[in-house]
Amino acid sequence: MFGVSMKYLNDETKHLQSKLANYVRSGDSSDLDSSKIGGLKKDKLHHYRRLVSNIINNSLSNAYPITKGLLSKEEWQELVYNFFLEHNSSDPQIWSFPYQLYEYVINSNYKEKINRDYLDDLLYFEWVEMEVSAMEDIIIPEYKNEINIDSITILNPYIKLFSSKFPVFHKDIKIEEMSEGNYFAICYRNIDDFKVNFIEIDAISAIFVEKLIENQNILDSINYCSELINMNLEYENFEFLINELHKKQIILGSL
């Protein structure tokens, strides 16, 4: 019913539009020749590039203040420039545009290019805080505010499990003091006041929480962990964690 028609626009007009867009991304105006393009004021073109650069820079600087602060000014500017030039942003919503910088850094192995091992982790840490903060509201099913190990566990729906090689979520830690390892955290949004927090957990707890997120009950999740590490784990081994998660409203209760 809603066919997509491109039958009207001729190639010359398409190319004109493409040349202007390409200039805005690259800064290279050699394709825009005012002697060949009717009415073009080449000396005014730079305003479009400036306006776009402001939007892109503001979006990324606001999303990644820590990363921006850790990279040198030149490194940050080069990252933003390369990203905007090489990456086609598919997202009509600019608030989620920064996620694409993270994807670009991963896919291009950018951390090696600038010799910053922590870059992927740090960008994701900063992004996930934004993502959890803005997650769409959903209706939480009615539940009992108690822990029942063999009933369906009702979790706070606004959570993201986070794993990293560097403890980027540690408050006040200096980058040069971070040691490489396997770190896990839960990023969660408070139900009542919408504040976003991180809680660090160990590896087996991360697996346990991952299973809860997959809709397994507490008992099944414990059993899964037991099998995985080939040890007999009991509820008591997880009791402190479960109580903490309940207290922080990461576990809301049971059906």
Next chain:
Amino acid sequence: MIGLGFRREIYQELLDLEDSRKPDFVELAPENWMKFGGFWGDIFDKITQKYPIICHGLSLSIGSPDEIDFDFLDDLNNFFAYANPLIYSEHLSYSKCDNAHLYELLPIPFRQDAVDHIVDRIKTVQDYLGRNIAIENVSYYTPIGAEIKEHDFISQILIKSDCNLLLDVNNVYVNAFNHKYNPKEFIDNLPLDRVSYIHMAGHEKVEDDLIIDTHGNDIIDPVFELFQWTIKKIKPVPILLERDFNIPDIDALLIELDMLRKITTNVWGKYEILK
């Protein structure tokens, strides 16, 4: 029917305003609010409970050489079902090209093939959304490959696609200055019976021969004068004050809204809020 562009910087002031002082509506960009929860989702709900809203989009890219993004239209439909805006308007420009969003309003070549292309797209969008849209005349800092007059370009699109005009009076003033034409002649050459909404804003002169449409300053007197001249020629429609940068305190914004209200009341008398 005088409204204010909703900015996050002034959310609390807008929520706190007593009814006798508040704008008649607020305008917001659906792209900045759809699929948003948490704190700002909560603020959005409170704002829409207090104010009627008009949606003014940023990313439809109606003049794009790329294909229409139907997933985005689905998101708009869902958002409109939730937010129930009085009007949905967009810019007569393109912001997506070669499969990349650029998040800025680029000028479309004023050409006949572009007219036909955009008419086709507007019809498709209107059918898909099940509503008429309003298209805004945008400010631009250079023409690119123009073959027909700007007013002819806009008029043909409005008439052939049967859409409405969001007349941005400040943009007319900016373009008339930048491209050295008479703003009143330009307006007279538009199909003014299609004006369904008006934008007013401030701007910044950045070079001797160039004004940028910044929305970062107060409206200047010549733009107020052009506005007064214009509204004598059209039926009553909602009027919006846009202020996106250098946002002053709410009292200063309300004074500017009052100025717009006085002008419209003088010309149109008191008129009904949109239903």
